[in-house]
Amino acid sequence: MTESTAARKPRRSAGSKAAGTTGGKAGTTGAKRTTRKTSTTAAKGSETELVQLLTPEGERIEPAADSAYAEYARYVADITPDELRGLYRDMVLTRRFDAEATALQRQGELGLWASLLGQEAAQIGSGRATREDDYVFPTYREHGVAWCRGVDPTNLLGMFRGVNNGGWDPNGNNFHLYTIVIGSQALHATGYAMGVAKDGADSGVIAYFGDGASSQGDVSEAFNFAAVYNAPVVFFCQNNQWAISESNEKQTRVPLYQRAQGFGFPGVRVDGNDVLASLAVTRWALDRARRGEGPALIEAYTYRMGAHTTSDDPSRYRHDDERAAWEAKDPILRLRRFLESAHHADEGFFAELEAESEALGKRVREVVRAMPDPDRFAIFENVYADGHALVDEERAQFAAYQASFAEVEGV
Ligand SMILES: Cc1ncc(C[n+]2csc(CCOP(=O)(O)OP(=O)(O)O)c2C)c(N)n1
Numbered sequence: 001m002t003e004s005t006a007a008r009k010p011r012r013s014a015g016s017k018a019a020g021t022t023g024g025k026a027g028t029t030g031a032k033r034t035t036r037k038t039s040t041t042a043a044k045g046s047e048t049e050l051v052q053l054l055t056p057e058g059e060r061i062e063p064a065a066d067s068a069y070a071e072y073a074r075y076v077a078d079i080t081p082d083e084l085r086g087l088y089r090d091m092v093l094t095r096r097f098d099a100e101a102t103a104l105q106r107q108g109e110l111g112l113w114a115s116l117l118g119q120e121a122a123q124i125g126s127g128r129a130t131r132e133d134d135y136v137f138p139t140y141r142e143h144g145v146a147w148c149r150g151v152d153p154t155n156l157l158g159m160f161r162g163v164n165n166g167g168w169d170p171n172g173n174n175f176h177l178y179t180i181v182i183g184s185q186a187l188h189a190t191g192y193a194m195g196v197a198k199d200g201a202d203s204g205v206i207a208y209f210g211d212g213a214s215s216q217g218d219v220s221e222a223f224n225f226a227a228v229y230n231a232p233v234v235f236f237c238q239n240n241q242w243a244i245s246e247s248n249e250k251q252t253r254v255p256l257y258q259r260a261q262g263f264g265f266p267g268v269r270v271d272g273n274d275v276l277a278s279l280a281v282t283r284w285a286l287d288r289a290r291r292g293e294g295p296a297l298i299e300a301y302t303y304r305m306g307a308h309t310t311s312d313d314p315s316r317y318r319h320d321d322e323r324a325a326w327e328a329k330d331p332i333l334r335l336r337r338f339l340e341s342a343h344h345a346d347e348g349f350f351a352e353l354e355a356e357s358e359a360l361g362k363r364v365r366e367v368v369r370a371m372p373d374p375d376r377f378a379i380f381e382n383v384y385a386d387g388h389a390l391v392d393e394e395r396a397q398f399a400a401y402q403a404s405f406a407e408v409e410g411v
């Protein structure tokens with residue numbers, strides 16, 4: 001039985017007040033911390049630490065009022081059936097879009113794709129916790145968060161087709177461009193958040209990164225800057241267990257959320273396959289950031305069910321039974337079970353959503369295939385705001401190179 005199920009009323013009021021939470025000076029729930037073994041086993045993580053509000057069987061957990069989870073649960077206490085169906089729809093459509101993109105890569109329409117399969121709840125829950133004026137700094141896998149921010153999914157595909165360098169205006173949706181340089185966006189987000197604070201605005205900032213990125217110096221530097229300057233930034237680490245072929249054991253000797261403690265802010269581990277818990281914990285973290293209480297680290301404990309990218313073959317480094325175990329905790333299935341058992345959704349809803357998924361898939365295929373090739377010289381644009389002699393020289397060299405082909409063609 002998980003700690004979170006134990007926290008359910010009325011069986012016992014969880015004594016582990018700070019289970020899954022490390023203390024930070026400003027954290028209300030993080031005032032105490034549990035004493036835990038720091039071992040390789042601890043690094044791998046135990047489910048007893050998870051904040052969970054929906055079990056894999058689709059059972060809603062009502063935490064006891066005196067448990068640490070109550071602090072988070074109140075952020076979703078009033079969630080309506082309509083909102084729950086909305087979360088389900090977001091996850092289903094995101095998964096469908098993702099599957100289309102994988103298929104398009106296999107058909108040669110995209111050069112590469114990084115699938116989010118299995119991480120829908122972590123992304124939709126956290127993404128839906130953001131406010132319009134908040135700013136999001138993603139990695140390259142945050143397709144569900146992009147969806148929540150209102151970025152048209154087809155815009156995510158241009159870079160993976162190699163026809164543009166991003167495909168959307170970051171300021172249009174307060175959703176930064178995808179970032180491939182692992183962990184660097186944690187620093188960008190922290191700098192941005194420091195600016196937000198200096199402006200006296202009450203917006204929050206959220207930086208996404210992976211378990212592998214947690215080993216990067218950039219992420220530690222961002223943690224420290226954010227703590228020292230009390231920046232309104234939430235660090236959202238999707239621990240999907242793997243950094244390409246490197247497992248968690250190669251990244252850390254302690255559960256990742258506990259890293260926050262050393263920097264002086266709260267860290268919490270949430271069940272990343274539980275959309276309700278992900279929503280609640282992220283709302284909590286953004287709320288305290290906006291109130292001026294500084295950064296927080298959320299470790300969303302989840303699993304990358306697919307390959308790292310379409311260029312990867314996970315059968316070379318992990319066993320199939322690992323994936324099978326996580327399929328049983330599927331984020332979409334568990335919310336469906338809850339919606340059905342609570343009579344919040346009927347057959348008509350699911351049928352309509354299936355039709356919507358089909359339509360989305362068709363639109364994605366059509367738009368991608370019709371994407372025009374870029375102007376060859378566009379690569380030299382936007383390098384410097386006011387141009388640069390070196391870029392001019394390189395453009396001229398490239399033009400000469402192109403012209404040499406034209407001569408050959410003309411022969
Ligand atoms: C600075 C840097 N080093 C190495 C790489 C190559 N690389 C691309 S993805 C990746 C693994 C990232 O793993 P994780 O942070 O767990 O994110 P995930 O892909 O699992 O979502 C690496 C090492 C890179 N893109 N940037």
Ligand SMILES: [Mg+2]
Binds near residue numbers: 211212238242244
């Ligand atoms: Mg990872």
